Amino acid sequence: MSKGINIFEVATRNKYRFPYRGQISVEDMWDLPVTELDKIFKTLNKQVKTSQEESLLETKSKEDEVLETQIEIVRHIVSIKQQEANDKLREKERKAQKQRIMEIMADKQDEALKGKSIDELQKMLDELD
Numbered sequence: 001m002s003k004g005i006n007i008f009e010v011a012t013r014n015k016y017r018f019p020y021r022g023q024i025s026v027e028d029m030w031d032l033p034v035t036e037l038d039k040i041f042k043t044l045n046k047q048v049k050t051s052q053e054e055s056l057l058e059t060k061s062k063e064d065e066v067l068e069t070q071i072e073i074v075r076h077i078v079s080i081k082q083q084e085a086n087d088k089l090r091e092k093e094r095k096a097q098k099q100r101i102m103e104i105m106a107d108k109q110d111e112a113l114k115g116k117s118i119d120e121l122q123k124m125l126d127e128l129d
Contacts, residue, residue: 007072016070019043026073034081041074 008026010016017023020032020040029037048067060068113121 007069007076010069011073014066016066016073018070018074029074029077034078034085037074037078037081041071041078044071044074 011026015025017025018029018040020029020036024032029040032040044067048064048071051061051064051067116124
């Protein structure tokens with residue numbers, strides 16, 4: 001597949017189907033977990049190896065090009081899904097760290113209040129009324 005060609009445009013224009021419990025479309029692949037996409041990748045990879053073993057010629061057939069594009073699509077979807085999972089994990093860790101900092105700040109504010117004298121606390125209480 002040459003650079004600059006949109007693999008998804010090629011796949012949708014040519015109505016590519018991928019081997020998964022029968023046949024599925026490119027759109028359906030976005031709904032699959034990475035483990036299932038890996039199974040599709042392995043199936044396509046086997047087909048490529050079989051196709052290479054049976055040919056005596058170096059020229060690529062239309063089927064070879066289709067398989068290459070399909071493999072490229074699966075790789076792309078997996079990389080996007082892995083990146084999204086990593087981003088989600090980092091965001092979760094960031095939120096947990098933020099929550100922890102806020103809890104520590106609240107504890108320090110409580111400590112500061114506990115360190116005040118009764119007169120200072122009374123004055124603060126009167127200001128709130």
